[in-house]
């Protein structure tokens with residue numbers, strides 16, 4: 684393929700390199716009480732550079748999955764000592780959805796009812812142990828490719844394409860869960876609502892493209908100064924929200940003051956004058972029971988910041 688040097692062979696080669704690269708970072712767990720099956724499957728999967736972990740019982744598998752949340756593929760026999768493979772799969776699916784873990788059921792038995800039983804218990808796919816090495820690899824790579832596509836699409840669905848920050852969907856799904864966790868654990872969770880002042884005038888004077896560039900620059904400035912573990916979201920238009928878990932009020936204010944005093948100087952190009960935008964910020968208290976309550980408080984503070992003259996932080 685390499686020697687032919689045709690565009691098709693180069694495309695094939697680059698796809699191969701991409702997959703090897705992906706596989707090098709992909710952990711697979713094989714569960715079977717037969718050491719012979721484990722050794723055979725391990726050898727075949729390692730040929731494709733996958734990282735392989737093995738278990739001989741369902742209970743051991745559950746423990747390994749718990750310790751290794753980055754395992755992407757589980758290959759499991761249904762006949763195991765103790766709990767069956769079906770019970771184990773159902774238990775795993777309570778915490779590991781189809782979005783993060785692919786499961787391939789395996790069996791040496793020729794029972795035609797097995798495939799349906801595996802699929803009903805939470806498997807993505809089923810393989811007979813007598814399958815060829817090629818079929819094994821095709822099933823493994825198809826399941827991993829599908830998982831990669833789900834990850835890509837999930838990432839895209841949670842990002843604002845213009846700034847690269849998270850979007851509202853992420854705020855109301857992921858951050859909402861984090862909020863509930865923080866409050867239950869008695870920890871604080873603050874939110875800063877940030878809005879560029881008189882942004883509409885910037886659009887009107889310098890054009891929409893200059894407005895877009897300013898939104899992007901402000902987003903990058905937020906990312907540059909973002910405290911560890913905090914989450915930056917573009918709510919929409921010129922409005923941003925920063926979730927600040929475990930950040931006390933003085934530290935939150937310090938971050939926001941730095942942000943306010945480091946606003947990017949915007950350059951609309953075409954020899955037009957540069958301009959120095961300002962931002963207004965509202966900060967929640969950190970102890971609100973729900974995300975909706977916290978955002979309402981931060982929004983009210985932002986409203987007061989705007990009403991009292993803009994370019995300020997209100998708590």
Ligand code: GH3
Pocket residue numbers: 878879880881882883884886890891892893894895898919920921989993
């Ligand atoms: P205030 O200080 O009171 O917030 O004034 P403002 O002009 O910023 O008022 P407002 O926040 O209501 O204006 C937001 C404007 O942002 C209105 C809308 O046309 C514009 N806008 C919304 N989304 C985008 C975008 O993606 N790009 C650009 N360039 N403009 C946008």
